[in-house]
Amino acid sequence: MSAAIQAAIEPVRTDWLAQVDNTADEIGAHAAEHDAHESFVSDTFQKLKAEGFFKALVPEEFGGGGAGVADICQVVRRLGAQCGSTALAFSMHSHLVATAAWRWRHQNAPTDGLLKRVAAENLVLVSSGGSDWLRSEGTATPCEGGFRINARKVFSSGCPAGDLLMTSAVHDDPEAGPTVLHFAVPFTAPGVTVLDTWHVMGMRGTGSHDVLLRDVFVPAASIAGRRPQGKWHLLFHTISMIAFPIIYSAYMGVADGARATALEIGRRRGFDTGLPARVGAMENAHAMAGLALDAMVRMAGGAMPGPETTSRVMTARTLAGRGAIETVERAMEVVGGASFYRDLGLERAFRDVQGARFHPLRADEQALFTGRVALGLDVDG
Known part of the structure; x- marks a missing residue:
């Protein structure tokens, strides 16, 4: 097969590092201003979104860019040299997508729905995992059709631009004991409030505000995972x-x-x-x-x-x-x-x-x- 024919039938792979190189200097030009004013890097997020970076890690079969973790690590590193806040906030979205893609490929986990949504809707995912970690924070109280969530999630990087909060809360299961439930909450859901709390020493542009969840309803069908509280899983x-x-x-x-x-x-x-x-x-x-x-x-x-x-x-x-x-x-x-x-x-x-x-x-x-x-x-x- 000639090189020309092979090139015609094989998909063109995006050079993500070259693509970010084209915009890194522009992103860096705004870094000091965001730091000085403690303002979220909304302009850089918009630029990265327009260029497909937020769906880069979604597998190609789901409409994404098919990037690997190594590709995105290079992108994040290049961004960090210009604007640490942009790099860190983008990394928080990226690791959620990368983990969902890995679990779909290697564990047959039912994460394909989330991945397809990220690609089709160009969603921004926000993590509360670093602050929750193994124990999680907040309560999940059973109600008709699901759970009512009450929690305050700190260090929610990127939340000013977020579409879905990927988070968890603790259900006091009468049989299994304290059980951490994992789920996604739209930022537009009733009871979700972003609090203006991110006034800090460094990484000031990440928009890592607290997110308050007050009687937020999560359907039982939306519970993506359950695990014992405080245990490695x-x-x-x-x-x-x-x-x-x-x-x-x-x-x-x-x-x-x-x-x-x-x-x-x-x-x-x-x-x-x-x-x-x-x-x-x-x-x-x-x-x-x-x-x-x-x-x-x-x-x-x-x-x-x-x-x-x-x-x-x-x-x-x-x-x-x-x-x-x-x-x-x-x-x-x-x-x-x-x-x-x-x-x-x-x-x-x-x-x-x-x-x-x-x-x-x-x-x-x-x-x-x-x-x-x-x-x-x-x-x-």
């Missing part, structure tokens, strides 16, 4: 494997941007006997973060979820976060006192990258989990 091993390479690509991108700024200034600087060593220390930190992130991306592409994979992913998450934070700190040392000036962008990068500390599993929790796995102990013990 296959769903969370899957989320850990897929979500964290995408999320930490945002922080790696912030580190990339800080490093690039420091190198540009360092190369222009006159002779300084201490400069090469300071740059070398920055490079070491950047390499640690990059190697850890690469390991996470490989696991998302080829591992299977379970305690051992979660342990490796979470170890890499700790190292990637630590390396990204140190890279920005070292970049400031390379630049010196000029790094205090906001116009340079390093001050914002320093504040934004601190968020890498706070996603689950935090470093102390990760060390405990990894230690239990290494010792052959029950991770729920």
